[in-house]
Amino acid sequence: MQNFKAGLLKDNPVFSLYLGICSTLAITTTVNNAIGMGAAVIMVLIISNVIISAIRKIVPDDIRIPVYIVIIATLVKIIQMLIEAYAPALNTSLGVFIPLIVVNCIILGRAEAFASKNGIMDSALDGLGMGLGYTLAVLAMAFIREVLATGMLNIVNPFDEAQVLLNVTLIPEEYTIGLFNSPVGAFITFACLAAALTAYKTHAEEKAAAKAAELKEVKQNG
Template structure:
């Protein structure tokens, strides 16, 4: 793949949540509000880019036998820094995300990109891969949290993560009589994920079948 294809792969074709099914636990748990989705998404993007850059820079001097422990140490150090920054400047977001911030260390997306891409490619390409995959993960979180928040509360809202009392926007979409509070529960998370994953799989199958049909016509 060229750089453009590599960067955009994480959006649909290799979306870490809906195509590769990575990081599902955190996605299901925190996708109850747009605030949680954007906060977690930004944290993962920062860790992905920095970990990919560092691991790519160290790839030629890292012994193959200890590469996984090295990856984990690098990722754990970055996650701790991010956690301390969030705790200092956005304590309400830190409380909302809870244990899922430190659990970024064992997020399959982070370690997977380190092993599959950063350890084999240059610094710039690795940073681009981290940004693309991170944006794909945040896109999945935003879509899931928006659907769940609207169906569960009837309102799509976003607050300042540094001052939770300051609402940036709040849009009432569904009348209170028609909300489905079940979507704020785990069952709603699984339903939303299943429907979105099925939609992505259907789209990918459509593209494959369309390409096959075009190839047959060309013959």
Template sequence: MNRMENFKNGLIKDNPVFGLYLGLCSTLAITTSLNNAIGMGTAVIVVLILSNVIISAIRKIVPDDIRIPVYIVIIATLVSIIQMVIEAFAPALNTSLGVFIPLIVVNCIILGRAEAFASKNGVLDSALDGLGMGLGYLLAVLAMSFIRELLSSGGLVLTNPFNTEQVWMNLSLIPEEFRISLFSSPLGAFMTFAFLAAALTAYKSHAAKKAAAKTKEAK
């Protein structure tokens, strides 16, 4: 698999949330608004890229017996730095995301890519893998947040994370009597996830059947 194929797989085919079912705790919890999704998605992208690059760079000098603890220390350090930056410059976002920022340390996406890819590949490939998986996670939480916020509140609100008084977008699209408050609850999160995961599975199944049909015709 070349670099571009590996990068694109993280976006759709092997999407960490809807394809591999990783990082679901934070996904289900923080996808109540676009602001939360963008903040968490950006943090995960940064940690994924940096951890993959560092782990790839030191993969040949880390003994196999202690590689997992070393990976966790690297990821925990990066997450602590990201959390301090968010707390300093975007305190409202830090409050909104709460405990889920430090929990990035044990996010299965981060550790999974470190073990499955970065520890076996070069720095550039690992950086692209981290970017692809990170963008896949961001797209997943944005899709869930879009649906949940729109259906539960009737609109979409996006503010400046560094200045919450500055509103970038405030749309009201659904009349109050047609709003479904259920989608702001955990049950709504599970329903949204199930719908999107099923849609991706159906798409992958259709694509596989199409590819199989083309192969059969070619023979």
């Protein structure tokens, strides 16, 4: 459970570990893209972690990385085919970034660093935590970029693009900033959110250290 919680904030794969940044910067132009990519990454992370954990004792060390890549690539291809069949609009908007999940540092990193060394349940929770952490990161970036660039938040049904689930104007058109629809806007958004999370963690650590010092002083005086 501790690993699950860590992936959400403390060890967030995007803003703390700085993994999977390429896809994060590219697909966060809309919330729809972020939801689709986040769901795909969550599924691949959980299933690949479970499989790799289950076979970790029978895979020779010298070929473990190729084995991991084959497993991940197979899962990604299955998910890509499902998206093509049931959510073609999402497949078109995400484009090449769905197949590139195969080489996403988050997936392979968790396989090597955690799933290959821990049990199935712990590995599944780790995959879920990291996947949700990635999804929260891309959703935060996509929300900021879409709203600032277009002034609107537009969410459609990924299985039926004609069905609008949410369409609301948050900023008048004359106050929008088109820059946030470009790569420069992606870098600015990423930098601001990463800095904010770092500041929050630093403050939390300083507060915890001060509390620990206070308790130690009380014990010594007591």
